[in-house]
Amino acid sequence: MFTFFGIRLNSFSFQEFYSSLPDSLKELLKREQHTQEALTILFNEIDEKREISLSGYIRLKSEITSSLINKDKIIQAVEVHPEIEDVPFEKPVFIITLPRTGSTFLHLLMSKDKRWKAPALWEMISSIPFPEEPTTETNEKTILNFDKSLKFRRYLVGSKEIMAAHGTTMKDPEELANLLKAEGIFVLIPKMLNLPKYSKFIEKIKFDDHIKIYKSIKRSLQAIAFQQNMKNRRFLLMHHLNSNVNLKALFTVFKDAQFITIHRNVEQVISSITNLTIYDSKLFQSPLSRNVKFISDFLTEKYLKEVRKYDLRRSIEEIKNCSFQRAIDINFKDLVQNPLEILREIYKQVNMEYNDECDEIFTKYLADSHKNKTSYKHINDFLLDGERIRRECQSYSKKYKIY
Numbered sequence: 001m002f003t004f005f006g007i008r009l010n011s012f013s014f015q016e017f018y019s020s021l022p023d024s025l026k027e028l029l030k031r032e033q034h035t036q037e038a039l040t041i042l043f044n045e046i047d048e049k050r051e052i053s054l055s056g057y058i059r060l061k062s063e064i065t066s067s068l069i070n071k072d073k074i075i076q077a078v079e080v081h082p083e084i085e086d087v088p089f090e091k092p093v094f095i096i097t098l099p100r101t102g103s104t105f106l107h108l109l110m111s112k113d114k115r116w117k118a119p120a121l122w123e124m125i126s127s128i129p130f131p132e133e134p135t136t137e138t139n140e141k142t143i144l145n146f147d148k149s150l151k152f153r154r155y156l157v158g159s160k161e162i163m164a165a166h167g168t169t170m171k172d173p174e175e176l177a178n179l180l181k182a183e184g185i186f187v188l189i190p191k192m193l194n195l196p197k198y199s200k201f202i203e204k205i206k207f208d209d210h211i212k213i214y215k216s217i218k219r220s221l222q223a224i225a226f227q228q229n230m231k232n233r234r235f236l237l238m239h240h241l242n243s244n245v246n247l248k249a250l251f252t253v254f255k256d257a258q259f260i261t262i263h264r265n266v267e268q269v270i271s272s273i274t275n276l277t278i279y280d281s282k283l284f285q286s287p288l289s290r291n292v293k294f295i296s297d298f299l300t301e302k303y304l305k306e307v308r309k310y311d312l313r314r315s316i317e318e319i320k321n322c323s324f325q326r327a328i329d330i331n332f333k334d335l336v337q338n339p340l341e342i343l344r345e346i347y348k349q350v351n352m353e354y355n356d357e358c359d360e361i362f363t364k365y366l367a368d369s370h371k372n373k374t375s376y377k378h379i380n381d382f383l384l385d386g387e388r389i390r391r392e393c394q395s396y397s398k399k400y401k402i403y
Helices: 014-019 023-031 033-049 053-082 082-086 103-111 119-127 135-159 159-166 177-184 194-204 206-223 245-253 266-283 292-308 330-339 339-349 356-371 386-392 395-398
Strands: 002-005 007-009 094-095 234-240 258-263 327-331
Touching: 014 033, 014 234, 023 033, 023 053, 033 053, 033 177, 033 206, 053 082, 053 119, 053 206, 053 266, 082 206, 094 103, 103 234, 103 258, 103 339, 119 135, 119 177, 119 206, 135 339, 159 194, 159 206, 177 206, 177 266, 194 234, 206 234, 258 330, 266 292, 266 386, 292 386, 327 339, 330 339, 339 356
Parallel strands: 094 234, 094 258, 258 327
Antiparallel strands: 002 007
């Protein structure tokens, strides 16, 4: 039980959450056992640890419920329009990389070429009524409501810092983490709350459940594109490397997919993601319960582990013995210093024509983004063990020429 100004509150357990759901979502969770199991562990551990603020719990509960409603609407839409699953999904390209490696920059930049379908944040949050291109009046109302919510969230955590670190809007493409919430997978929450049981569960998700999750994501993406012209277009998707990423399952569902990995100095990566997480933690924790040292240590361990797994992830048959080039590696410094050159190389690797129009739209975007570029204060660098990070990443840095 929790107290707030001396008033006792109900527990934050899964049972409390489940009892608040409409019958349709209860039925959805009964069918989707992997989601129910994940949410059971998540809520019960939050209830046990008591690190989340009341406002953070209300926000988390709202996000999960909204995600489940969206997923349920998509499932119902497919029952009415089974042709949704016929939406073309040929040769998608995933940006699969550590966060804070320039992935959002690359995702936004490439999405300016409309031969890519890079789903916007609002499309992933509210996929029904179907998003259209150009957007309808109904779509615009949805976007406006979400924009208000996003601005308020950024006001709470420090809008200048968030806009400088990750200044995307509702109409910009975002990562697949927004669809994973409906599967019971939250990337952000374990980074700021001490939830070892939930973190371990995510790491140990069964292969068959990974397949179900990626099939669900594919169905959601097809629903998003259902009323849009997908002729001669390919999906461009961002899927940050975390313990929930299973490449073998991903390429089982998306058999002809390619992926881009951006390699950056790991100390800079961990410093950047830790700072962003500390700002985001204001949404879920009170100042008294916020543990900056835990966030810094947890993310250091988490991403050093991801770096150690690079070679293991790439040893799977779906990459090693693929009949085409599955993996595309680029260097962060090269991307920042010579973006157009890197784009030409990417387009060559994914077998897409790079033409004069590409040059024009990319150059314009780069000029505009440079004008609007801001910086934000790093508040945690003194907590990082830079020497350890550099030592453990020596072989990785040498292999991918990171200096």
